[in-house]
Amino acid sequence: xxxxxxxxxxxxxxxxxxxxxxxxxxxxxxxxxxxxxxxxxxxxxxxxxxxxxxxxxxxxxxxxxxxxxxxxxxxxxxxxxxxxxxxxxxxxxxxxxxxxxxxxxxxxxxxxxxxxxxxxxxxxxxxxxxxxxxxxxxxxxxxxxxxxxxxxxxxxxxxxxxxxxxxxxxxxxxxxxxxxxxxxxxxxx
Ligand SMILES: Cc1cc2nc3c(=O)[nH]c(=O)nc-3n(C[C@H](O)[C@H](O)[C@H](O)COP(=O)(O)O)c2cc1C
Numbered sequence: 167x168x169x170x171x172x173x174x175x176x177x178x179x180x181x182x183x184x185x186x187x188x189x190x191x192x193x194x195x196x197x198x199x200x201x202x203x204x205x206x207x208x209x210x211x212x213x214x215x216x217x218x219x220x221x222x223x224x225x226x227x228x229x230x231x232x233x234x235x236x237x238x239x240x241x242x243x244x245x246x247x248x249x250x251x252x253x254x255x256x257x258x259x260x261x262x263x264x265x266x267x268x269x270x271x272x273x274x275x276x277x278x279x280x281x282x283x284x285x286x287x288x289x290x291x292x293x294x295x296x297x298x299x300x301x302x303x304x305x306x307x308x309x310x311x312x313x314x315x316x317x318x319x320x321x322x323x324x325x326x327x328x329x330x331x332x333x334x335x336x337x338x339x340x341x342x343x344x345x346x347x348x349x350x351x352x353x354x355x
Pocket of ligand 1: 303
C-alpha cells in the first residue's frame, strides 16, 4: 500500500485570486458539507456552525459588510484597496464560513471545541479539493470583525470565525509551495 500518489500526499490549496467563480453543482456543495462535518468532536457537542455564502449573498456581504467595515477602519484607503475589498467574497463560487461556538461543559475544555472547529475547516477544504475544486482557507482581516461575526450569527466575545473556506474552479494546477522539512518538525520519542 502506498501513500505516494494519493490525494493527501499531493493536496494543495489554490489561492482565491486564482479561482474562477463560476457555478458549482448543488449536489457537490451538499456532498462537501455532509462529508465536511464528519470531524472528531469530543463529547459530540457540535461546537461549530457553518454559514454557506453563495449567489447574490457573496456580493451582498462584500458590499454591505466587508467594504463599509474596511472604510470605517481605513478612512484614507486608496481606490485600489477599496476595489479589492468590494469583491473579496466574489472571488469564490461559494464560501463556507466556519464559526467556532463553544459551550460550557464540566469536563471538555473549550480549547478542544476550538480545535474541532479547525478540523471542520480542514475537512471542508480537503473535501472540496478532493472533488477537484480550487479551495483556500482564509481569515484575512474580516474574520476578526465583530459586525461580520454577528451578521453570520456568532455571539460577540464568545464565538470566533475559524475561517472562510473559499471554493471555486481551477484555472490551472497550482505549483507546489515550500513545505516543512519533516526532520525539523517530526521526531520520535
Ligand atoms: C487559520 C488559517 C488562516 C489563514 N488565513 C490566510 C489569510 O488570511 N491569507 C492568506 O494568504 N493565507 C491564509 N492562510 C493560508 C492559506 O490557506 C494558504 O493558501 C495555505 O497555507 C496553503 O497551504 P496548502 O497548499 O497546504 O493547503 C490561512 C491558513 C490558516 C490555517
